[in-house]
Amino acid sequence: MTALIELRGARAKLGGREVLTGVDMRLERGEIVTIVGPNGSGKSTLMRVIIGAVPLQGGSLTKAPGLRIGYVPQKLQIDPTLPLSVRRFLSLPARVSDGAAAEALDHVGGAGLEGRQMADLSGGQFQRVLLARALLRRPDLLILDEATQGLDQPGSARFYRLIEQLRQELGCAVLMVSHELHVVMAASDRVLCLNGHVCCEGAPEHVASAPEYRALFGSGTQGALALYRHQHDHDHGAGCDHDHDHDPAHHHQEGHTDA
Amino acid sequence: MLDDFLVRAALAGLGVGLAAAPLGCLVVWRRMAYFGDATAHAAILGVALSLAFDMSIFTGVLVVALSMALLVSTLSGRGYAMDTLLGVMAHSAIAFGLVAVSFVSGVRIDLMAYLFGDILAVGKSDLLVIWGGAALVLGLLCWRWQALLTATLNPDLARASGIDPERERLVLTLALALVVAVAIKVVGTLLIAAMLLIPAAAARPFARTPEAMALVAAVFGAVSALGGLQASLWFDTPTGPSVVCLAAVIFLGASLVDVLRRAAQGGGSQAK
Ligand SMILES: Nc1ncnc2c1ncn2[C@@H]1O[C@H](COP(=O)(O)OP(=O)(O)OP(=O)(O)O)[C@@H](O)[C@H]1O
Ligand SMILES: [Mg+2]
Numbered sequence: 291m292t293a294l295i296e297l298r299g300a301r302a303k304l305g306g307r308e309v310l311t312g313v314d315m316r317l318e319r320g321e322i323v324t325i326v327g328p329n330g331s332g333k334s335t336l337m338r339v340i341i342g343a344v345p346l347q348g349g350s351l352t353k354a355p356g357l358r359i360g361y362v363p364q365k366l367q368i369d370p371t372l373p374l375s376v377r378r379f380l381s382l383p384a385r386v387s388d389g390a391a392a393e394a395l396d397h398v399g400g401a402g403l404e405g406r407q408m409a410d411l412s413g414g415q416f417q418r419v420l421l422a423r424a425l426l427r428r429p430d431l432l433i434l435d436e437a438t439q440g441l442d443q444p445g446s447a448r449f450y451r452l453i454e455q456l457r458q459e460l461g462c463a464v465l466m467v468s469h470e471l472h473v474v475m476a477a478s479d480r481v482l483c484l485n486g487h488v489c490c491e492g493a494p495e496h497v498a499s500a501p502e503y504r505a506l507f508g509s510g511t512q513g514a515l516a517l518y519r520h521q522h523d524h525d526h527g528a529g530c531d532h533d534h535d536h537d538p539a540h541h542h543q544e545g546h547t548d549a
Numbered sequence: 550m551l552d553d554f555l556v557r558a559a560l561a562g563l564g565v566g567l568a569a570a571p572l573g574c575l576v577v578w579r580r581m582a583y584f585g586d587a588t589a590h591a592a593i594l595g596v597a598l599s600l601a602f603d604m605s606i607f608t609g610v611l612v613v614a615l616s617m618a619l620l621v622s623t624l625s626g627r628g629y630a631m632d633t634l635l636g637v638m639a640h641s642a643i644a645f646g647l648v649a650v651s652f653v654s655g656v657r658i659d660l661m662a663y664l665f666g667d668i669l670a671v672g673k674s675d676l677l678v679i680w681g682g683a684a685l686v687l688g689l690l691c692w693r694w695q696a697l698l699t700a701t702l703n704p705d706l707a708r709a710s711g712i713d714p715e716r717e718r719l720v721l722t723l724a725l726a727l728v729v730a731v732a733i734k735v736v737g738t739l740l741i742a743a744m745l746l747i748p749a750a751a752a753r754p755f756a757r758t759p760e761a762m763a764l765v766a767a768v769f770g771a772v773s774a775l776g777g778l779q780a781s782l783w784f785d786t787p788t789g790p791s792v793v794c795l796a797a798v799i800f801l802g803a804s805l806v807d808v809l810r811r812a813a814q815g816g817g818s819q820a821k
Contacts, residue, residue: 363705385695
């Protein structure tokens with residue numbers, strides 16, 4: 291079976307700067323792959339290369355013939371002068387029946403939103419509607435660029451369960467970008483750590499303990515990441531150099547209570 | 550019936566109003582207001598060229614408006630700030646146009662007629678051009694509507710669905726140039742942008758879908774055209790500006806209704 295997507299040495303420039311400097315990756319059918327990486331590391335650019343919005347400067351991108359992509363962008367600014375109901379939005383660019391629209395909304399936990407204006411939705415509802423629209427194309431590949439932004443924690447946990455469930459029902463592959471490292475790791479088959487190029491990839495546990503990954507996320511990420519590592523320390527008992535990361539966080543908290 | 554100059558004027562205004570409305574909506578949604586201006590101002594240069602080379606005004610204006618629109622489209626992808634670029638283009642185009650007109654010797658040109666239009670002088674062949682152009686623009690927009698709308702919403706969403714946003718922008722540019730070329734006789738270059746924008750802006754508060762907004766804008770455009778013509782007869786005012794004045798009054802009324810409605814809603818929810 292051929293890969294859905296294969297990138298070899300893909301290079302891309304934005305605003306005169308080389309953002310992707312040789313990305314190699316392969317995505318198989320039905321796989322859930324997560325891209326992690328610091329801000330500005332080219333994650334969104336990579337997604338845009340795959341949908342064909344950013345031209346390659348070098349290397350190659352091969353897509354399976356007839357590949358249908360459902361795309362949820364990181365940002366979608368709807369101009370306030372554009373009146374757009376949820377129902378109408380779901381019918382872009384291909385018109386869908388009322389039944390199909392209702393079913394897609396129901397699927398993502400957004401039943402009954404049809405009549406609302408896109409501009410009036412809450413952040414979480416908006417993300418759900420974006421996902422519903424992406425599903426309506428019956429995609430072979432779902433591309434989600436930080437799709438859980440604006441969702442509360444239970445909401446994003448539900449979201450990842452939904453992704454898993456959708457993969458089973460629709461058999462689609464999922465390529466997603468996320469900063470919620472602890473949740474993402476649990477939800478994906480494979481993790482790619484990106485910083486202009488793929489610095490490391492593999493099963494979540496493997497990536498989390500890779501030195502390249504540590505180099506990128508090792509310091510200054512006391513929050514969710516420390517929590518994640520904490521849990522994993524107990525599971526695997528691997529690596530003692532984490533205490534380093536915890537210390538500044540504690541100092542920080544003490545500083546706050548003193549003040 | 551077409552022998553009556555008033556009937557011809559009414560039909561001409563109606564044609565322009567109907568074609569400009571949905572196009573104007575796209576222009577508003579894409580924040581291209583100045584794009585319409587720039588294209589329209591370039592039309593004066595088109596008038597000068599058509600007189601110099603003995604072409605029909607329609608052809609000259611179409612060619613210049615189209616080149617201008619394409620030039621702006623291309624340059625805007627090269628990192629220039631769009632508003633600056635359009636300002637430069639719009640004003641220099643009209644200046645070059647006026648200078649060029651002064652070079653065309655032998656022909657006395659009624660410049661006012663091109664700046665403000667001369668709807669009462671519309672002839673049968675003009676009507677044919679206007680309605681032909683309007684039908685072409687409406688057909689083009691209907692055909693590309695879904696793709697245009699998706700590309701307007703977000704170019705990346707369009708790409709992911711296999712729509713080329715650049716091509717859609719080209720379609721829009723073409724339609725814009727066409728409307729400018731057919732409308733120059735009716736409202737003139739200074740007011741074409743107004744006919745694009747004002748009915749669309751006035752329609753916004755009354756619409757919940759893009760199509761509804763285009764329809765309401767078309768109604769407002771038609772009412773402005775016919776009402777403005779009538780008003781110019783009653784008050785003996787210049788017709789093109791009267792049409793735009795009426796559109797502006799409608800916009801004001803629509804905004805008022807919107808403000809009042811919002812206030813009523815706000816009050817309602819506070820009372821709960
Ligand atoms: N339209 C653009 N023009 C010029 N440079 C851009 C453009 N979009 C992104 N960049 C630059 O490309 C780099 C990669 O951006 P990208 O959006 O891919 O990062 P990211 O990994 O998605 O970051 P984040 O986690 O903040 O979403 C950044 O340095 C950014 O400044
Ligand atoms: Mg991003």
